[in-house]
Amino acid sequence: MSQVILSGIRATGRLHFGNFLGAVQNFVKFQEQIDATCMYFVADWHTLTTLKDPEVLRSNLIEMIKDYIAAGLDPNKSIIYTQSSIPEIAELALYLSMFQPINELNLIPTYKELVRKNPDQVSLGLLSYPILMAADILGPRATMIPVGEDQIPNVELARSLAQRFNRRFGEIFVIPEMMEQMIKVPGLDGNKMGKSDNNSIEIGAPMNIIGKLYMKKGITDPERKHLMDLGDPYNRCKSVYGIHELITQDEKDLRVIANKCMKAEISCVECKKILVESIAKILIPFQEKRKELTDKDDYVSEILYEGGKRARSIIAKTVAVVRDKMGIVLYS
Numbered sequence: 506m507s508q509v510i511l512s513g514i515r516a517t518g519r520l521h522f523g524n525f526l527g528a529v530q531n532f533v534k535f536q537e538q539i540d541a542t543c544m545y546f547v548a549d550w551h552t553l554t555t556l557k558d559p560e561v562l563r564s565n566l567i568e569m570i571k572d573y574i575a576a577g578l579d580p581n582k583s584i585i586y587t588q589s590s591i592p593e594i595a596e597l598a599l600y601l602s603m604f605q606p607i608n609e610l611n612l613i614p615t616y617k618e619l620v621r622k623n624p625d626q627v628s629l630g631l632l633s634y635p636i637l638m639a640a641d642i643l644g645p646r647a648t649m650i651p652v653g654e655d656q657i658p659n660v661e662l663a664r665s666l667a668q669r670f671n672r673r674f675g676e677i678f679v680i681p682e683m684m685e686q687m688i689k690v691p692g693l694d695g696n697k698m699g700k701s702d703n704n705s706i707e708i709g710a711p712m713n714i715i716g717k718l719y720m721k722k723g724i725t726d727p728e729r730k731h732l733m734d735l736g737d738p739y740n741r742c743k744s745v746y747g748i749h750e751l752i753t754q755d756e757k758d759l760r761v762i763a764n765k766c767m768k769a770e771i772s773c774v775e776c777k778k779i780l781v782e783s784i785a786k787i788l789i790p791f792q793e794k795r796k797e798l799t800d801k802d803d804y805v806s807e808i809l810y811e812g813g814k815r816a817r818s819i820i821a822k823t824v825a826v827v828r829d830k831m832g833i834v835l836y837s
Contacts, residue, residue, distance in 0.1 A: 508541040509679075511647035513548040513588065516565040517556055520572040521705035522784070523690035523698030525791075526751055531651050531684070533577035543583040544645055544816060545573065550588045550595070551638070554631045555623075570805045572708065575795035580808045588641065590813030593824040598633070598640035600827050604669045605636055605662075613658050639663035643678045644820035651684035655697070674830040677823075690751065693722040695743025708788055709795060715788075716781040719745065723780075725773035726766070736766035736773075745773070745780055752783050 512532065514524060536543045547566050556562055566587060578585060588594060610616065610632050620627050635658075642650060642663045650660050660683055667678035689697055692704030699705060704722075706715055726741040728734065738746035746763070753759040762779065765771035798804070828835070 508538065508649055509544065509645055509647045510535045510538075510541050510649050510651065511544045511546075511642060511645055511681075512651050513546040513551075513641060514569065515548045516552045516562055516569055518565055518700050519568055520576075520708055521698060521700060522708055522788075523692065523705060525576060525708050525787075527653060527688040527690045528651065529573065529576045529578070532573075532583070535651070536579060536582040544586070544647070544819075545578060545583055546586045546588050546641070546816070548588045548641070551634060554628065554634060555619075555626070567802055567805050570809065571795060571798040571801070574805075574808070575791050575798060576708075580812060584812050584815045584819075585808055586812035586816040587809055590809065591644070591817045591820050593817065593821050594637070594640045594644050597644050597820075597824050597827060598637045600824075600831055600833075601639050601643070601666050601670070602633065602636050603831075604666055607632075609662070610635060613662065615655055615658060635659040635662045636666070639666045642681050643667055644823050645816065646679040646819075646823055647681050648679055649682050649684060653697075654689055657683065670827075677826055677830065688751065691744045691747035693718060693724070693744055695724045695747075706784075708791060712781065712785045712789065715784060716778075719777045719781055720774070723777055725776065729766075729769075729773060732772055733769050735769050738763045738766045742766070745777055749776075749780055749783070752787060 512528060514520070514528065520529065532543065532545050535541055547569055549562060549566055552562055552565075556565075570585065573585060574580070613635055616632065616634070619631060638656075638659045639662060642660065643666070650663075652660055660681065664680055667680050671678055671680075692698035693706070694704040696704060706718060710718075723745045724743040725745050726736040726738065728741060729736045736742065738749075746766070749759060749762055753762070762771070762776065766776060
C-alpha cells in the first residue's frame with residue numbers, strides 16, 4: 506500500500522521559522538518519495554476558532570500558499586488545497602461526532618490550554634476542533650501525519666475514532682501513524698516557536714531585523730554573566746543553541762560552537778551572529794523565490810482550485826462509503 510502523507514497549517518498569519526523547519530521542510534522531502542501521495546492544506550475552518558476577521562483570513566491563506574511554494578512545495582508533486590474546498594470534510598466530521606464522547610474532548614491538553622488562555626472565547630467549534638481534524642485525516646485515508654508534539658493528542662483521537670468506526674462497520678478507515686521524529690523548534694524565549702506567543706521569527710523578515718531580534722531577545726546561557734564564565738549550551742542555552750542544532754549541517758561545526766561556549770572561547774553575541782549567518786543561508790534563497798510570487802494571486806488561486814478538485818475526488822469516495830454504512834441516503 507502506498508503512503509498518503511497529510512498535514513495542514515492554520516491560516517493565522519505568515520509562516521514563521523518554526524513552521525518552516527518543523528513542518529514545511531519535511532513536506533518538501535516527502536513529496537520526492539515515488540510511492541507517496543502528499544496532501545497539504547491550509548486549515549481555514551480551524552482558523553475560525555481564533556481568528557475573527559474574514560479579510561485577514563483570506564489574505565493569510567493566499568500568502569501562506571506562496572510561502573509553501575517558495576519553500577519548495579510543487580503542485581505537480583503534492584496536492585495543495587484549502588480545507589473549506591472540501592465540504593465532505595465537514596460532513597464526515599458530523600458523522601464522526603456521533604462516536605465521540607464529550608468528556609474525552611474536555612480532557613484534551615490543547616483544548617484545556619486554549620480555554621485557560623481565552624476563557625471568554627470558548628466555542629463549540631473549539632471543543633469539536635479534534636473531530637474536524639480527525640475528518641481531515643481520515644477522509645483521505647492518510648497513512649502518516651507529520652505533526653508537532655502539541656497535536657499528538659488530536660491525532661490519537663483520530664486514531665481512536667477510526668478504530669471505533671471500524672469495529673462497528675468493518676475496515677473502512679486507515680489507522681494513521683505519526684511521524685516518528687518530530688522537531689520542536691525553540692522560539693526567541695526558549696519555548697516552542699508559535700505565532701500567538703510573540704516569540705517567532707517570520708521567514709519573510711529582512712535578515713537585519715532577524716539579527717536584531719536574536720540580539721535583543723534570543724536567550725543564551727543566563728549563567729554566563731561575564732565573557733570568561735563557562736557556558737552550558739546543551740542545558741542552559743534555551744533558544745539560540747537549540748536552533749544551531751537544527752540548522753547547522755556539519756556536525757563538526759556544531760561541536761566547535763558548543764566546545765567554544767563551554768570553554769568560554771566565544772561570547773553569546775558571537776554565537777548569535779553565527780546563528781543569524783546560518784539562518785540567512787536558508788532564508789535568503791527562500792525570500793528570493795518568494796518575491797517572484799508577490800503579484801501572482803491568480804496563480805495561487807489556480808493551484809488551490811486544481812488541488813481542491815483532486816483532494817475532493819479522493820475524500821468524497823471515503824465519505825460516500827461512510828454515508829452508506831450509517832444509513833444516510835441523499836435524495837438531491
